[in-house]
Amino acid sequence: MSNAPAEEKPTEDIDLAPANHVIDKYLTLPGNLMPVLQGIQEEYGYVPRPTIDLVAERLNVYPSQIYGVLTFYAQFHLKPRGRFIIRVCVGTACHVQGAPRIVETFFDKLGIGHAETTPDLRFTFEKVACLGACGMAPLAMVNDSTYGSMTVQKVGEIIADYNQRPMKK
Amino acid sequence: MVNLTIDDKQVTVPKDATIYDAAKAAGIRIPILCHDKKLHPFGGCRMCLVEVEQMKGRQIPACTTPVTEGMIVRTMTDEIIQARKMVLELLLLKHPIDCPVCDAAGDCDLQNLTYEYKVNGNRFQDEKFQHKIDYENPLIERDMNRCIHCGKCARICDEIVSFGAYTFINRGIEAKIGTEFDGPLNCEFCGSCVSVCPVGALISRPFKFKARWWALNKVKSVCSYCGTGCQLTLGVKDDKVLTTIYDENQGFHNGQLCTRGRFGYQFINSDKRLTTPLVRKNGSLQPATWDEALGLVAAKLAEEKNAGGKTVAGLATPRLTNEELFLFKKLFRDGLGSDNVDHSAGYAHAALTAGAAESFGGTASPATVADIQASNLLLVVKTDAYETHPVLGFEINLGVKRKDIDLRVLSDKRGKLSKLPKAVTYVHKPGQEVALVNALAQVILAENLQDATASGIDGFDALKQQLDAFAPEKVAAACGLDADTIKTLARDYAKAAKALIILPLGLGYPGHGKALAQALANLALLTGKVGKEGCGVLYLGEKNNSQGAADLGLFPTAGGADADAILAGCQNGSIKTLIVAGENPVVSYPDRKKIEAALDKVEFLVVQDLFLTETAAKAHVVLPVCSFAEKNGTYTSVGRAVQRVNQAIKPVGDARSDFAILNGLLAGLTGNAPYADTTAVFAEIAATVPAYAGLTMAGLGETGAILPATIKPRFVAVEAAAIPAESGKFALVTGSALYHCGTMSRFGEGPMYVCPEGYVELCRDDAQALNVKEGEAVVVKSAAGELKLKVKVGARMPQGVVFAPYHFGEASVNSIAVGAPVTWVSISK
Numbered sequence: 002m003s004n005a006p007a008e009e010k011p012t013e014d015i016d017l018a019p020a021n022h023v024i025d026k027y028l029t030l031p032g033n034l035m036p037v038l039q040g041i042q043e044e045y046g047y048v049p050r051p052t053i054d055l056v057a058e059r060l061n062v063y064p065s066q067i068y069g070v071l072t073f074y075a076q077f078h079l080k081p082r083g084r085f086i087i088r089v090c091v092g093t094a095c096h097v098q099g100a101p102r103i104v105e106t107f108f109d110k111l112g113i114g115h116a117e118t119t120p121d122l123r124f125t126f127e128k129v130a131c132l133g134a135c136g137m138a139p140l141a142m143v144n145d146s147t148y149g150s151m152t153v154q155k156v157g158e159i160i161a162d163y164n165q166r167p168m169k170k
Numbered sequence: 171m172v173n174l175t176i177d178d179k180q181v182t183v184p185k186d187a188t189i190y191d192a193a194k195a196a197g198i199r200i201p202i203l204c205h206d207k208k209l210h211p212f213g214g215c216r217m218c219l220v221e222v223e224q225m226k227g228r229q230i231p232a233c234t235t236p237v238t239e240g241m242i243v244r245t246m247t248d249e250i251i252q253a254r255k256m257v258l259e260l261l262l263l264k265h266p267i268d269c270p271v272c273d274a275a276g277d278c279d280l281q282n283l284t285y286e287y288k289v290n291g292n293r294f295q296d297e298k299f300q301h302k303i304d305y306e307n308p309l310i311e312r313d314m315n316r317c318i319h320c321g322k323c324a325r326i327c328d329e330i331v332s333f334g335a336y337t338f339i340n341r342g343i344e345a346k347i348g349t350e351f352d353g354p355l356n357c358e359f360c361g362s363c364v365s366v367c368p369v370g371a372l373i374s375r376p377f378k379f380k381a382r383w384w385a386l387n388k389v390k391s392v393c394s395y396c397g398t399g400c401q402l403t404l405g406v407k408d409d410k411v412l413t414t415i416y417d418e419n420q421g422f423h424n425g426q427l428c429t430r431g432r433f434g435y436q437f438i439n440s441d442k443r444l445t446t447p448l449v450r451k452n453g454s455l456q457p458a459t460w461d462e463a464l465g466l467v468a469a470k471l472a473e474e475k476n477a478g479g480k481t482v483a484g485l486a487t488p489r490l491t492n493e494e495l496f497l498f499k500k501l502f503r504d505g506l507g508s509d510n511v512d513h514s515a516g517y518a519h520a521a522l523t524a525g526a527a528e529s530f531g532g533t534a535s536p537a538t539v540a541d542i543q544a545s546n547l548l549l550v551v552k553t554d555a556y557e558t559h560p561v562l563g564f565e566i567n568l569g570v571k572r573k574d575i576d577l578r579v580l581s582d583k584r585g586k587l588s589k590l591p592k593a594v595t596y597v598h599k600p601g602q603e604v605a606l607v608n609a610l611a612q613v614i615l616a617e618n619l620q621d622a623t624a625s626g627i628d629g630f631d632a633l634k635q636q637l638d639a640f641a642p643e644k645v646a647a648a649c650g651l652d653a654d655t656i657k658t659l660a661r662d663y664a665k666a667a668k669a670l671i672i673l674p675l676g677l678g679y680p681g682h683g684k685a686l687a688q689a690l691a692n693l694a695l696l697t698g699k700v701g702k703e704g705c706g707v708l709y710l711g712e713k714n715n716s717q718g719a720a721d722l723g724l725f726p727t728a729g730g731a732d733a734d735a736i737l738a739g740c741q742n743g744s745i746k747t748l749i750v751a752g753e754n755p756v757v758s759y760p761d762r763k764k765i766e767a768a769l770d771k772v773e774f775l776v777v778q779d780l781f782l783t784e785t786a787a788k789a790h791v792v793l794p795v796c797s798f799a800e801k802n803g804t805y806t807s808v809g810r811a812v813q814r815v816n817q818a819i820k821p822v823g824d825a826r827s828d829f830a831i832l833n834g835l836l837a838g839l840t841g842n843a844p845y846a847d848t849t850a851v852f853a854e855i856a857a858t859v860p861a862y863a864g865l866t867m868a869g870l871g872e873t874g875a876i877l878p879a880t881i882k883p884r885f886v887a888v889e890a891a892a893i894p895a896e897s898g899k900f901a902l903v904t905g906s907a908l909y910h911c912g913t914m915s916r917f918g919e920g921p922m923y924v925c926p927e928g929y930v931e932l933c934r935d936d937a938q939a940l941n942v943k944e945g946e947a948v949v950v951k952s953a954a955g956e957l958k959l960k961v962k963v964g965a966r967m968p969q970g971v972v973f974a975p976y977h978f979g980e981a982s983v984n985s986i987a988v989g990a991p992v993t994w995v996s997i998s999k
Contacts, residue, residue, distance in 0.1 A: 061591070063328070063334025063335075064334075064350040065335060065348075066328075066334060066337045067350075068348070068349075068350050068351055068352075069337035069338055069339050072339045072340045073338075073339075
C-alpha cells in the first residue's frame with residue numbers, strides 16, 4: 002500500500018471474464034494457484050499481466066509470489082504465444098542427423114530465434130532437448146503433429162502449409 | 171525435554187528445539203547466514219552443517235534439524251570446517267567481493283565468516299552476476315549481484331511485514347530475489363529486508379557512503395514517533411545521527427522498525443532545525459540571545475503569576491520526555507498557580523484521560539503489548555491500527571499467522587489487516603463505531619453471554635437499560651451491517667477464551683474519543699475479558715509519550731481550561747499568555763481557521779520547537795529545543811512500558827532541551843533551586859505518581875519496565891452521536907498515513923520521499939464516476955472550506971467514503987475538517 006505513484010503498467014486490454022471463470026472453478030480448492038494459472042494459460046495461450054493482479058486479489062496471494070511461480074516453471078508463458086508452436090528436437094540423435102541445419106532454416110524462414118514469436122502471432126519457435134522419438138530423427142513438431150526425418154526442403158513445405166491454416170482454433 | 175550432547179557438553183532443551191537452538195542454549199556458536207530467530211527455519215545456506223554421530227557422520231543443517239534424545243552432535247570437526255569453507259568458496263564465486271565500497275563491510279556476515287574461516291583463495295572460477303542495480307526508490311538500494319540467496323528478505327516481508335514484495339524468481343543459476351515482474355521495489359519501505367540482509371545486497375540509501383560501520387558510535391534509545399515505543403540503536407558519528415542500526419535483541423519487537431523509525435531520523439540533523447532563539451521585533455522574528463528570549467518569557471510569566479495565573483495557559487506535546495512533561499505541569503501548577511494545561515488530550519487522547527479514567531479507574535490501557543500474541547481473538551477498531559502503529563501491526567500479523575489468532579476488524583474501510591488469513595472485516599458506515607459497539611454489548615446481554623462478574627460491577631443495571639435502544643435490528647440500517655452479522659461478531663467475541671480489543675487514537679481520529687473508549691470498555695467488562703493475559707483493551711496512544719502525558723496529568727485536573735477552551739480563551743482575550751511546547755495546533759488540531767485566528771490574537775505566544783512550524787511562525791518568542799537524540803529521559807508507551815532515552819549527540823546549534831528551559835523558568839518563578847538532572851525529576855515522579863512508585867532511572871536499564879495497572883471497573887452508558895448524512899456528498903474520514911506520525915515526520919527525509927504531500931483516497935467506482943485518475947488534483951469542499959488534493963485510487967475505500975491523512979502543513983486537512991468524526995464533502999475536478 003505504498004503512497005508512491007503507481008508504476009505505469011503496460012496496459013493490456015483483455016477480457017477478464019475467462020480468468021474469473023477459472024478462478025471461480027478452483028476458488029475453494031486448497032493449493033489452487035497452479036491449476037488456476039494453468040487454466041488461465043489454457044484460456045489465453047499465455048498468462049497476461051492483468052490476470053496476475055486479478056489472481057493476486059482474488060486468491061489473496063502476493064503478486065510477487067505468483068510471478069515467482071510463473072518464472073520457476075517452464076510451462077508458463079508471460080508473453081503471447083503463436084497459434085502454431087514449432088518445436089525442433091536438438092537431442093543427441095537428432096543433432097547427429099543434422100538438427101542444427103533444420104533449426105537454422107526455421108530461423109531464416111520465420112525471421113525469429115529460439116523461444117520467439119512472429120509479430121503476427123502465427124508461429125512460436127522452440128528448440129527442445131528431446132522429444133522422445135529418436136527413431137524418427139531429425140524430428141520436428143507443430144502443435145500436436147509430428148514430422149519425422151526432417152529435411153531443409155520440408156521446412157519450407159511445413160511453413161507454407163501452416164501459413165494456409167486459419168488463425169482461429 | 172530432550173537431552174543431548176553437543177561438543178561433549180550435556181544440553182537439555184524443549185523437544186521442539188533444533189540443534190541450532192540447543193547449541194545456542196549451551197553457549198556454542200554455530201555459524202549461520204540464512205537463519206534468523208524471528209523467521210521460520212529455511213536451511214538454505216548450509217553454513218550451519220554439523221555432524222550427528224547417530225547419522226553415521228553425515229553432515230546435516232543444525233537450523234532445521236530437530237533434536238532427539240541422546241543425540242551426539244559435533245559442530246567443529248575438520249570435515250565440518252572443510253564443508254563450511256567450501257560453502258563460502260561457492261558463495262564467493264558469484265559475489266563481487268567489492269567490500270571497499272560496500273556499506274555492509276564490517277557488519278557483513280559473509281565477510282566476517284570468510285575472515286573467520288580464512289577463505290583466502292578459491293578453487294573454482296566462474297563469471298560474476300550482471301544484474302542491474304535497482305536505484306529506483308530513494309530508500310532501499312538493491313544490488314542483486316551481492317545477494318547470497320538466503321531468502322531472509324523475502325521471508326521477513328512475508329512472515330512479519332505481510333507485504334510480500336520479494337520472492338525468488340526464475341530457476342537454477344538464473345534464480346534471484348526479485349519483485350513482481352522483476353520491476354523496481356514499490357512497497358511500504360519499512361526496511362525490514364535491509365535490516366536482515368546478511369550482506370550488502372540491500373542497503374539503506376540515505377546512509378550510503380556516509381560512514382563505515384565500525385566508525386559509528388552506537389547509542390540505544392527509543393523511537394520518538396508513534397506510541398509503540400520501539401527501541402532503536404542510533405548510529406552516530408561526529409555529532410550527527412547517520413542511521414539506525416538493527417539489533418535483533420532489542421525490545422518486544424526484536425529490532426523490527428517501520429519506515430518512520432528506520433528512515434525518518436533525518437529530522438534530528440535537518441538543515442531546517444532552529445539553532446537560535448527568535449524574538450518578534452517590529453512584526454518579524456529576529457535572532458536573539460537566550461538571555462534576551464528567556465528574559466522576556468520569565469518577565470511575562472512573573473506578571474501572569476502575580477495576576478493569579480488565570481490568564482496563562484500551556485499546550486505541551488506528548489513527544490516530550492516524562493521529566494519534561496512533569497516540569498511543564500509543575501511550572502503551571504506550582505510556578506504559576508494555573509491548571510490551564512493540556513496536551514492534545516481533549517482532541518486525541520480523551521479515550522485515555524477521560525474514557526479509561528472512568529471505566530477502568532486509571533488513565534492507562536488495562537492490557538500490554540504482550541497480550542496481542544497471547545490472545546485468541548483480536549477485535550481491532552479501524553484497520554488504521556496498522557498505519558498508526560506499524561510495528562504493533564507486525565505483532566498482529568505474527569499473531570494471526572503463527573498463532574492462529576482470529577482477527578475481527580471493525581472499520582469504515584478495508585486495509586492491510588483485512589488481507590490477513592482468517593481476518594474478517596466488518597465495513598460499517600463512517601462514524602458509527604459507538605452504535606455498533608453498543609449493539610455488540612446488547613447482543614451479549616440479550617443472549618446471556620456475559621460473564622458472571624459483570625452484574626457486580628457498578629453501573630450494570632443502568633447500562634442494561636440503556637442498551638435496549640441499541641438492539642442490532644435498530645442500529646443495523648444506520649451502521650450499514652445487517653443484524654445477523656452484528657450478532658455473529660458479538661458471539662465470536664464473547665465466546666473467545668481470550669480476546670483483546672485494540673483502538674488506535676490520535677489527532678486524525680476525532681471519533682475515537684471518550685465515548686468509543688467506554689463503549690469498548692463496557693464490552694470487555696461485560697464478558698470478563700479484563701485483567702487477564704491476552705484480554706483487555708489496548709488504547710494505542712498516538713505519540714511516543716502519549717501514555718506518559720496521561721500518567722503525569724498533562725490535562726486540566728482541577729477545573730482548568732483544556733485545549734479547546736484555551737484556544738477559545740486566546741480568541742476572546744481571557745488567555746493572554748500561551749506557552750506551546752512542541753505542539754503544532756495550526757496543522758494538527760481541528761479547524762485551522764479558528765486556531766489561526768486564536769493564535770493571532772493571543773497577547774504573548776511562546777513556542778518551544780525543533781522547527782519553525784506553522785504555529786512557531788506566529789509566536790512572539792521562539793525557543794529552539796533538542797530532539798530525542800540530544801537528551802536523556804524516559805518515555806511511556808502503549809501498554810505502559812517506561813523506557814529510557816539516551817543522549818546520542820550534543821544539542822544542535824544553540825538549542826537547549828525543554829528540560830533545561832522549563833527547569834530554569836520553574837526555579838525562577840518558585841525561588842527553589844533547579845533540579846540537578848533528569849534523574850532527580852524521575853525520582854520525584856516515582857515519589858508522586860503512584861504508577862511509577864519504586865522505579866529509578868538506573869533501575870529501568872536497557873529494557874525498561876511495565877507499569878502496573880490497578881483496575882477499578884465501572885460501566886458507563888454511552889450514547890452514540892448521531893451522524894447526519896448529507897445526500898450526494900462524500901463522507902470524509904481523516905487519519906494517519908502509514909509513513910507519517912503527527913507533523914514531525916514531515917522533517918524526516920524518508921517519510922517525505924515516500925509520501926510527500928496530502929491526498930484524498932477514494933474507490934475505483936467513485937473515481938470513475940468523477941472521471942479522475944490517480945495523481946490528478948481535485949477540489950474537496952466542506953462547509954468549513956475547500957482544499958486542493960491529489961487523488962489516490964485504491965481498493966480500500968467503500969463507495970461514498972473518502973480518506974485524507976492529516977500530517978501536512980500545506981493543504982492541511984484541518985482546514986476542511988473541524989473535529990467531527992465524519993465531514994461531508996463534495997469533490998470536483
